Amino acid sequence: MKNSEHTVLSRYAVIGHPVEHSLSPVIHKLFADQSGEKMSYELIDAAPAHFEEAVEHFKATGGQGLNITVPHKESAFRLSDETGPEGARAGAVNTLSFLPDGRVRGDNTDGIGIIRDLTINHNHSLAGIRILILGAGGATRGILGPLLDALPNELVIANRTIDHAHKLVKHISDDKNALPHACSFEELKGMDPFDLLINATSAGLKGEILPFPTGCAGPKSFCYDLAYSSKETPFLAWARQCSAEKTSSGWGMLVEQAAESFLIWKGFRPETGPALENTPASA
Ligand SMILES: NC(=O)c1ccc[n+]([C@@H]2O[C@H](COP(=O)([O-])OP(=O)(O)OC[C@H]3O[C@@H](n4cnc5c(N)ncnc54)[C@H](OP(=O)(O)O)[C@@H]3O)[C@@H](O)[C@H]2O)c1
CATH class of the missing domain: 3.40.50.720 (NAD(P)-binding Rossmann-like Domain)
Structure with missing residues (x-):
C-alpha cells in the first residue's frame, strides 16, 4: 500500500528515561519511507514520576502511538485500557496505540x-x-x-x-x-x-x-x-x-520489534533488510 501526497502527517515517538541514545527514529523513518507514510517520530524523555502525564500530553496533542523503553514498560502496561496477548502475558508493553474511541491499547513486540x-x-x-x-x-x-x-x-x-x-x-x-x-x-x-x-x-x-x-x-x-x-x-x-x-x-531485535510496532500502528509490515543493514555504526 503506497500512500499519495494526500497523506496526513502522523505523530509517533519513543518515550524513556534516558532516551537520547535511541535509534528508533532512524528505523521508523526508513519504515515510513517504504510505506509512503508522512510520519514524525520524536524522542520523549520522561522520568518515572512524569510518565503518565507525558503520555497523556502526547495523546492530547495529536500523538497516535508510542514506543516504550526503559524504565516504563510495566507502567505502560498498567495504563493500557486493553492489552494484546503478549503484553498481558509479560505484564509489560513496549507499544501504545491511541484508539479512535480514546482508549489506549498496549502491545509487547519485544x-x-x-x-x-x-x-x-x-x-x-x-x-x-x-x-x-x-x-x-x-x-x-x-x-x-x-x-x-x-x-x-x-x-x-x-x-x-x-x-x-x-x-x-x-x-x-x-x-x-x-x-x-x-x-x-x-x-x-x-x-x-x-x-x-x-x-x-x-x-x-x-x-x-x-x-x-x-x-x-x-x-x-x-x-x-x-x-x-x-x-x-x-x-x-x-x-x-x-x-x-x-x-x-x-x-536486529530492535529493528524487528519496531517493524511489529509499525504493523500494529499502520497495518503494514515493512521490509526489515534495509534497517538491518543500517547498523548503529552506519546509522
Ligand atoms: N534490542 C532491543 O530491542 C532491546 C529491547 C529491550 C531492552 N533492550 C536492552 O536490554 C537491556 C535491559 O533492559 P530492561 O528493560 O530489561 O532493563 P531493566 O528493566 O532496567 O532491567 C535491568 C536488568 O539488568 C540488571 N542489572 C543492572 N545493572 C547490573 C549490574 N551492574 N550487574 C548485574 N546486573 C545488573 C538488573 O538486575 P537487578 O534485578 O538486580 O536490578 C536487571 O535484571 C538494556 O540494555 C536495554 O537497552 C534492548
Whole structure:
C-alpha cells in the first residue's frame, strides 16, 4: 500500500528515561519511507514520576502511538485500557496505540522481535537447546514467554537480585510450558556452557566488570546481547574471551520489534533488510 501526497502527517515517538541514545527514529523513518507514510517520530524523555502525564500530553496533542523503553514498560502496561496477548502475558508493553474511541491499547513486540532475529536473521533453531537469560528486568519479561514457546530443552534465568528472577518465574507459572529455573550468577558456576546466552542486563555499561562466570559460555555458544552499540559491547567482549562460536548485538531485535510496532500502528509490515543493514555504526 503506497500512500499519495494526500497523506496526513502522523505523530509517533519513543518515550524513556534516558532516551537520547535511541535509534528508533532512524528505523521508523526508513519504515515510513517504504510505506509512503508522512510520519514524525520524536524522542520523549520522561522520568518515572512524569510518565503518565507525558503520555497523556502526547495523546492530547495529536500523538497516535508510542514506543516504550526503559524504565516504563510495566507502567505502560498498567495504563493500557486493553492489552494484546503478549503484553498481558509479560505484564509489560513496549507499544501504545491511541484508539479512535480514546482508549489506549498496549502491545509487547519485544518477544516476536528477538524470535524473528534469532530464527530468521540468524537462522538459529531454538527447539531442544539450553538457553541462559542473564537479567530479569522489563526486557526479560517480554522475551520469556515467546522463548518458552520455542520449546528449548532448558531455560535458566540468572539475575543479580535473585528475588526478581523468582518473581518472573512465578509470573509465568500459569503458562502451559515447563517452568524456567531461576538462580544467581554465582550458581551458574559449575553448570555446563549454554547453547544460547542472552544478555538482558545493563551490567558493564558503566565500566564495571561483568559478574558472569566465564564457564557458562564456551566454543559452541551463541552469545546475544540485547544492547547495541557502534562499538563492541562489554558482554560481547566477554563472549569473545569465552571463545563463543557466535555473537550478536540486539540491533536486529530492535529493528524487528519496531517493524511489529509499525504493523500494529499502520497495518503494514515493512521490509526489515534495509534497517538491518543500517547498523548503529552506519546509522
Ligand atoms: N534490542 C532491543 O530491542 C532491546 C529491547 C529491550 C531492552 N533492550 C536492552 O536490554 C537491556 C535491559 O533492559 P530492561 O528493560 O530489561 O532493563 P531493566 O528493566 O532496567 O532491567 C535491568 C536488568 O539488568 C540488571 N542489572 C543492572 N545493572 C547490573 C549490574 N551492574 N550487574 C548485574 N546486573 C545488573 C538488573 O538486575 P537487578 O534485578 O538486580 O536490578 C536487571 O535484571 C538494556 O540494555 C536495554 O537497552 C534492548
